[in-house]
Amino acid sequence: MTDKIVFSETQKFKQWWLWLILIGLNGLLIFGVSKQVIGGEKFGDQPATDTTLLFITGFVFLLSILFFNFRLETRVQTDGVYVRFFPFHRSFKYYSWEVIDRCYLRSYRPIGEYGGWGIRTGNKGNALNISGNQGLQLEFNNHDRLLIGTNKAKELAAVLDEIRGK
Template sequence: MEFKEEQKFTQWWLWLILIPIGILPIIGIYKQIIIGEPFGDKPMSNIGLVVFAIFIFSLLGLFILMKLKTTIDTDKIEMIFFPFVKKTTKWTEIKKAEVVNYGFVGGWGIRLWTKYGTVYNIKGNKGLAIELLNGKKYLIGTQKEAEMNEIVKKASGQQRL
């Protein structure tokens, strides 16, 4: 018995926003540094423009690299929100686990202080809500609601949650 899921930011509208943001520093560098004309009414220094470009490209690279990987088996639930968080929770540490529709929690990524505790999601509004024996809570987003629900029922039944 095992569940595996890997999610990435693949929303077309997100990339429709991010790609033009990535093109902006290229245009600025070309116009200001290569051609020699100031870029905009109040241009940055050349060094400032290069630092801005590095920041923007790093941000785009982060969106390309980010992924949410979930693995569930009879012993544990493992969640990796690369490159930020890795969590492994044994079933014996869990008070309650259920697949829920968590609605909108203010966006995607890592959301703190929600009614589900910390929410780790890439897209959608379905996820595995976990409450630990120590009272802490977190939620892992999923695009495979039915499959996750089935595996959680099997695993939690074996653990008698």
């Protein structure tokens, strides 16, 4: 990344219902571990073994940490668009203006077009999104498409207009 950054956005999962589910599951499982493994009482009508309960608790806890660390980072620079979905992309993926045929903002239906949020493939190409229904649509010279979700559509639109003017 050598050229000037003209737009930068970092998004994280902030959906209250997702965190309610993850916190609730972690709380329930920690209660179960403390009751069964530490307290010696069976947890539930058909209790799992201590090992299974500890494994499930660890898995849900690690899944929660993974969701906490997810972030979509977008950079628009004078030489192109950089994007990464951490922790799946360790480094930024770079799309130069030369390989981008069209670039515009659009509204989209995350579930209807791509089946939800995250790293997705749908009937309109690939998507990287975390929340909302606004995105930067990239159409490439090879006819591939990539939608990058944004929560700063107005700011990004102004940057794209400025770049198109140059």
